[in-house]
Amino acid sequence: MATQFSPVYGPVTSWRYGRSLGIDPIGPISTCSFNCVYCQLGAIEQLSHERQVFLLVDEIKSALKDFTPWEVDVITLSGSGEPTLALNLGEILEMVKTLTHRPVTVLTNGTLLHDPNVCRDLEMADRVAIKIDAVSTGVFQRINRPLYEEHPFQIWEGIAQLKQTYQGHLAIQTMVLTEWSDPEQVDYIHLIQQICPHEIQLNTPNRPRPLTHQLDARGNHTPDTRPYPVQQLRTVNPAFLKTFGDRIHDATGIPVRYAPIATSPLSIAGAISS
16 A cells, blocks of 8 residues: 655654654655665655756645644655755745744755755755765766766765855765775765865665665664565674774864664764764
């Protein structure tokens, strides 16, 4: 039986942001400029770089009112794909902030940051977390599987463009699927030094990937409650993440956070609140 779509979901327990209420500006058909091998939604149904209005602001507002009094730490725009594809992203952010008086986060893959209108919309967010999973074109293509033959440095350039005007909290989130070579780590650290984000979030694919697209995978599920078949992806050794994170922090002074791993909890490199 298909899951009935709502543009608001959760609250979700987020290792990065605490108790988070999700807002999906994309709609029931997953739409993204990436088709990442680890996507928690399963295979992306529609690959696109074109901004459009997927859901009206009033439709999201009406659903959001059902969750009052919004007893959450943050409201996060993510959901069924790349939120910056929503042409009315700025209006959605303005509505959410005005209605809830809660900090708002946008999770993005950064592919549209070359568009000044996207950067202008994101300026309204309290936090922006940008996905960077590789520093080489070959690895980028294999992991993120972008719509076009893009180079990861195009995303870094877009981040630099956003950084010129963005006044909020900027994070780089990196999914580590294999142990990076020393040259890859050096290149990553060099690029981080140029961008100077407020924090780095290192992750490894602890959540299994649905074999087919699953809308309800937007939220939290335990292994016993997933009503669909999934693929368990290989994770890297927590010790490698810790060593890599320490190296980043030592070289940049930027705090590094890690996704919790069931049997090997990691501390934070540098002082940062949960």
